[in-house]
Amino acid sequence: MANTDAEFAEIFNEFYPSLCRFLECLLGGASGAAQDVAQESFMQLYRTGLENIVREEVRFWLFRVARNFALNELNRRSTRRRLFGKVVDALRTETPGPAERLEAAERKELILSLLKHLPEHQRAALLLREQEEMSYGEIARVLDVSEGKVKVDIFRARTTLRERWQRAQQASAGA
Amino acid sequence: MGCEFTEEVSLLVDGELPPHAAARLRTHVEGCAGCKQAREAFLLLRQELRSYEPTPDPHAQSRALAAILDSRTHEGEDAAPSSGAWAETPTTPRERVRRLLGSLNEAFGVRRLRPAHVATLALLLIGAALGLRWLAGSHTSDGTPQPEAPALANTNRQPIQAEAVAEDKAKKSKDSDAVEATAIHQAKTQKPPRPAGTKPNLRVGRENAQVRRDGYRTRLQRREGLNSEVPREIARVETHALQPSTASAAPYPAGSLRAAASDPALRIGRHAERVERLLRSFRNARLTDKDPTFDVADARRLSKRLLYSNITLRREAAGAGDLPAEGWLDSLEPILLDISNLPNKPSPDAVGSIKERIRRRQLVGILQAQTMLASKP
Numbered sequence: 001m002a003n004t005d006a007e008f009a010e011i012f013n014e015f016y017p018s019l020c021r022f023l024e025c026l027l028g029g030a031s032g033a034a035q036d037v038a039q040e041s042f043m044q045l046y047r048t049g050l051e052n053i054v055r056e057e058v059r060f061w062l063f064r065v066a067r068n069f070a071l072n073e074l075n076r077r078s079t080r081r082r083l084f085g086k087v088v089d090a091l092r093t094e095t096p097g098p099a100e101r102l103e104a105a106e107r108k109e110l111i112l113s114l115l116k117h118l119p120e121h122q123r124a125a126l127l128l129r130e131q132e133e134m135s136y137g138e139i140a141r142v143l144d145v146s147e148g149k150v151k152v153d154i155f156r157a158r159t160t161l162r163e164r165w166q167r168a169q170q171a172s173a174g175a
Numbered sequence: 176m177g178c179e180f181t182e183e184v185s186l187l188v189d190g191e192l193p194p195h196a197a198a199r200l201r202t203h204v205e206g207c208a209g210c211k212q213a214r215e216a217f218l219l220l221r222q223e224l225r226s227y228e229p230t231p232d233p234h235a236q237s238r239a240l241a242a243i244l245d246s247r248t249h250e251g252e253d254a255a256p257s258s259g260a261w262a263e264t265p266t267t268p269r270e271r272v273r274r275l276l277g278s279l280n281e282a283f284g285v286r287r288l289r290p291a292h293v294a295t296l297a298l299l300l301i302g303a304a305l306g307l308r309w310l311a312g313s314h315t316s317d318g319t320p321q322p323e324a325p326a327l328a329n330t331n332r333q334p335i336q337a338e339a340v341a342e343d344k345a346k347k348s349k350d351s352d353a354v355e356a357t358a359i360h361q362a363k364t365q366k367p368p369r370p371a372g373t374k375p376n377l378r379v380g381r382e383n384a385q386v387r388r389d390g391y392r393t394r395l396q397r398r399e400g401l402n403s404e405v406p407r408e409i410a411r412v413e414t415h416a417l418q419p420s421t422a423s424a425a426p427y428p429a430g431s432l433r434a435a436a437s438d439p440a441l442r443i444g445r446h447a448e449r450v451e452r453l454l455r456s457f458r459n460a461r462l463t464d465k466d467p468t469f470d471v472a473d474a475r476r477l478s479k480r481l482l483y484s485n486i487t488l489r490r491e492a493a494g495a496g497d498l499p500a501e502g503w504l505d506s507l508e509p510i511l512l513d514i515s516n517l518p519n520k521p522s523p524d525a526v527g528s529i530k531e532r533i534r535r536r537q538l539v540g541i542l543q544a545q546t547m548l549a550s551k552p
Binding site: 005008009012013016017020021024025029031032034035036038039042043046107108111126127129130131135136151154155158159161162165 | 181182185186189191213216217220221223224225227228229230232235236239240242243244246505506532535536
């Protein structure tokens with residue numbers, strides 16, 4: 001048991017930060033929810049048992065499970081947002097202007113807002129490619145789709161982001 | 176942009192093209208403005224995504240790992256029935272002790288509470304009890320009759336005070352952990368117990384009481400932003416609150432009710448206390464037809480009310496730049512919203528998911544800490 005726990009802790013410490021980053025981008029910047037989902041995914045791994053998964057497959061297994069949990073979370077939040085909007089609208093106040101924000105925070109916010117416009121499958125494929133540096137074949141296994149679909153999704157995601165990025169830059173230059 | 180090879184540029188930057196096709200495309204890109212721009216844009220985008228830093232939370236990782244590794248121990252000991260992990264009522268004395276230690280761990284943020292810690296806490300509690308007893312003795316043993324609780328001049332305050340007293344009673348009966356926390360706080364602020372066999376020094380006792388009253392008045396003035404003069408109305412209520420019989424009965428001095436209404440820290444503290452009670456009872460309830468101690472409809476109503484005040488307080492905290500308060504208030508909203516949207520007969524999955532999140536995010540412990548912080552002068 002001690003050996004298993006030590007091995008699990010090693011895997012946890014290796015993949016937890018990158019899994020949190022992937023989930024935070026996938027969930028539109030919700031860091032708390034990302035940490036919850038990451039913990040839930042590792043909990044699932046712990047319950048499944050490391051002995052039942054090939055060591056080289058653990059990373060893909062984790063990202064696959066985390067993405068499925070994240071999909072559930074996104075569904076829950078879309079329902080919650082509908083209900084929550086009614087409350088928030090009544091209490092809406094002025095948000096601070098762009099001049100008040102730091103540049104780094106602005107860029108982070110911009111990236112997240114651009115990613116939000118992508119369909120979830122495109123967003124997941126692009127993040128796994130760019131942040132996790134997975135090959136198309138590995139992404140296909142994680143997302144349970146064909147390599148051809150991964151290729152198309154990544155290209156479409158890039159094209160959309162590029163267009164929106166340029167539009168945002170033009171808007172900020174014109175302002 | 177309109178070049179037919181742009182899609183292949185995406186494969187090129189990913190290294191997914193065979194070597195000969197990659198070489199051919201590179202030659203093309205050098206002479207095609209559209210493909211060149213696309214390549215640069217894709218690489219810039221990659222750089223932006225890779226430089227994305229997740230929101231830092233230095234303790235999240237170790238907390239998560241500890242929670243996962245602890246889960247196996249708890250699963251083994253709980254022997255949970257098929258109705259789910261939310262059947263939490265302790266059944267054996269040993270289990271009760273373990274639960275109590277777990278609650279204390281959560282309340283004080285200690286990873287493992289050792290028997291030595293428990294012994295220290297017990298001594299503090301005994302000391303607090305003896306101190307209170309001694310204080311009560313110093314007021315009554317000098318032969319002066321106990322003054323009756325005076326009627327408040329302004330009757331509009333009575334419901335507020337009654338509510339505060341009712342809250343205190345509910346707190347005492349339902350929430351033993353919170354009582355312990357209050358007792359510990361009292362132990363820190365009260366005098367040590369009088370040694371056995373010695374007579375109480377009444378003159379010193381009265382002087383100390385005066386010092387405490389002066390200290391309280393200074394704190395009240397600071398909270399109200401008054402340095403020179405306490406308004407007559409507040410002073411009258413305060414004087415009543417300082418009478419020994421009423422001061423020991425009310426959970427807050429009557430004068431502080433007004434302060435509580437205007438001081439954001441106190442309002443946040445009281446809000447944290449209410450949410451903590453709701454989440455604790457929700458977490459511990461079985462939520463079955465046979466459970467008479469918990470009513471879903473009540474929890475839903477209360478949760479909705481608390482959600483509204485939570486949003487208001489969070490916005491105030493954000494406006495005041497109080498990031499920690501804004502953070503923990505923000506983390507409560509999804510839970511409160513989910514509870515307030517529960518159906519009359521919620522499914523075990525829905526309830527289990529909420530309970531799991533309350534447990535995992537250690538919300539009860541966080542709220543308890545906030546309540547204790549707010550109660551400090």
